[in-house]
Amino acid sequence: MHISEIYVYPIKSLQPTRLTEATITRHGILYDRCFMLLKVVDDAPNNWLKNMHVPEFPQMSLFLTELVLSEEKNGKIIVTYQEPPVSSCRNPRTLEIPLQPGLDGLEEISITMHQSPIVGYNMGSKYSDWFSDCFGFRVVLAYTGQNRRRVLGSMNPNIRREGWLSTLTTYVPRLGPGHGKDEKEEGILTFADCAAYMVVNDMSVKQVASRFPEGHGGVEVTRFRPNLVVGGAESAWEEDFWAELSLGGGDVQLVLTSNCVRCRSLDVDFDTGGFHKTDDGMVYKKLNKDRRVDKGAKYSPVFGRYGFLKGDVVVAKIRVGDAVRVDKTATERTTFDWPVSHCP
DSSP states (O other), X not given: OEEEEEXXXXXXXXXXXXXXXXXXETTEETTTTOEEEEEEOTTSGGGOEEEOOTTTOGGGGGEEEEEEOOSSSOOEEEEEEOOSSGGGOOSOEEEEEESSOOOTTOEEEEEEETTEEEEEEEOOHHHHHHHHHHHTSOEEEXXXXXXXXXXXXXXXXXXXXXXXXXXXXXXXXXXXXXXTSOGGGOOOBSSOXXXXXXXXXXXXXXXXXXXXXXXXXXXXXXXXXXXXXXXXXXXXXXXXXXXXXXXXXXTEEEEEEEEEEOOXXXXXXXXXTEEOOSGGGOHHHHHHTTOOOOTTSXXXXXXXXXXXXXXXXOEEEEETTOBEEEEEEBSSXXXXXXXXXXXX
């Protein structure tokens, strides 16, 4: 098997940047979900800020992102907004955002995602006004800085918990720095929902596509919000039992600890910024028929696996084409136990 595609989402829930190589860290691919948007709720006390996720705000899919890196100075994100329908948009609007903005003078914002809090920074009117004009309502662009969130449930493999490893075959944990500490001391997540990495199997994407009539346009892999797409697997859904992967020469290892439980974000129409209204675009409906396979989320379909870096690797490079090897498998599917529902 091999890495067939790599994606990074510099701004949560907007369209990703496709990469040929990436720097990976314990917090995820470098610059993944380091920004997010929040809606200003004007009729709420103190103009309360509501987290924006694509299943509630499908128009977020109309924004493209391009990651521009530079060795001489900090890089930037180029955001492109396409008026719907995208297929006939002639004059898209663009905005440049620094990848590593200075924090001096930025207002701190308390943000909670799925019961896991983090402090973000309000990027200010220059950026928020641009997004507000595109959406038609007031929004705030927030930045993580160096702040990180806790992983809830039993997903973090670096936190010892009774029974978590019981379903893995011949798994011997390799302890890294901080193992055994209370998880409150060790935030890992940026604005990603539940884990540092999302891995999907290309054969499963093709299996889903086969459920639709020929010529309907296919199923975009980006509907599943992956970081890593694995090509060359023998069959669809075998990833349900992947527990540990080695990438490249084996120096980089990912521990896959949980299924990704899916929501209506799978049905977003990238051309209109709304939801598909006919059966030939409803991926969520198709998966609900036979992919409700996680005992911890009985009423939602599963697609893909959440993962974390294993061991002492701090920063490493991966590339499209790198070999992928399954080092450990599970005897049964893991059970999703994050305390609330989610969408990546």
